[in-house]
Amino acid sequence: MEPILLNQPKSLPKPGQWISAAVVAVLVAMLANSLITNPNFNWPLVWQWLFSRTIMLGVAYTIMLTIGSMVIGTILAVTMAIMRQSPNPILRGVSWFFIWFFRGTPIYTQLIFWSLLPVLYPQLSLGIPFGPEFVQFETKTYFTPMLMALVGLGLNEGAYLAEIIRAGLNSVDKGQWEAATALGMNRSIILRRIILPQTMRVIIPPLGNETISMLKTTSLVSAIPITLELTWAAKDKGQFLFAPVPLLIDAAIWYLVITSILMVGQMYLERYFGRGFGAESNAKTVSRWGVSKRQQAILDAHTTNDDPFIDVTP
Missing domain, CATH: 1.10.3720.10 (MetI-like)
Known part of the structure; x- marks a missing residue:
């Protein structure tokens, strides 16, 4: 009897994906280069004022x-x-x-x-x-x-x-x-x-x-x-220093930081209040025996018959 040879399929080449990825990578590199090399952004002044009292007070308000x-x-x-x-x-x-x-x-x-x-x-x-x-x-x-x-x-x-x-x-x-x-x-x-x-x-x-x-x-x-609000404080200080762009970049950085923290908190709240809804389809809720952890807990409590058909099986 000849042994069974399993097929080993290989994915077809997809040049469109590689071309689109290369185009996006080039555009991202161009954007990063323009942000880093453009002297008008004045990055040293950005880092100098990022944790200044004016900006931090604006963040607090x-x-x-x-x-x-x-x-x-x-x-x-x-x-x-x-x-x-x-x-x-x-x-x-x-x-x-x-x-x-x-x-x-x-x-x-x-x-x-x-x-x-x-x-x-x-x-x-x-x-x-x-x-x-x-x-x-x-x-x-x-x-x-x-x-x-x-x-x-x-x-x-x-x-x-x-x-x-x-x-x-x-x-x-x-x-x-x-x-x-x-x-x-x-x-x-x-x-x-x-x-x-x-x-x-x-x-x-x-x-x-x-x-x-x-x-x-x-x-x-x-x-x-x-x-004293962040945008106003950054704009006012930037006009005073004759450098509005670096101070507005500071404000944008802090907005992004606070928004990221809020998004993480929202994720945990959604997970907390979403308990019991769609848990069966979540891979993390499946026990090693292939059933949900909730069902496994019910079986471990022995409040039901291990075999639901035991009472009717001849």
């Missing part, structure tokens, strides 16, 4: 604006998304108007109006409408430029995040609402314990994208104006 705006926006977004789901028509109408207004006007225009708040309302008061006023204070005393920037960015971001969170709420099957209601849970408990944890898997990717976008949107607070 940018991070504070990003975090504060996203916290305000997320709280508003969850509130507005739940109001959109409410059976109360007044709550639905208020939520719809909020989203319509802040999504329909440019963020730069909104920030300009917030900067003019002390002019429009020199004094603010709390009391009964068309009645007595209980508390009255000067607007410019409490509404500082930093607070105006946080409120302006947060309100605008809340309108966009509200639609993202509403989509996440709608992604949960309505049968879970009905089952939880049948168990006697009220609406707030259902949202907090059942619906919102499941929506995180859906809203984390766009939420991370909005956070990265907010990091760069903070450069628009110059409309208020805030002069």
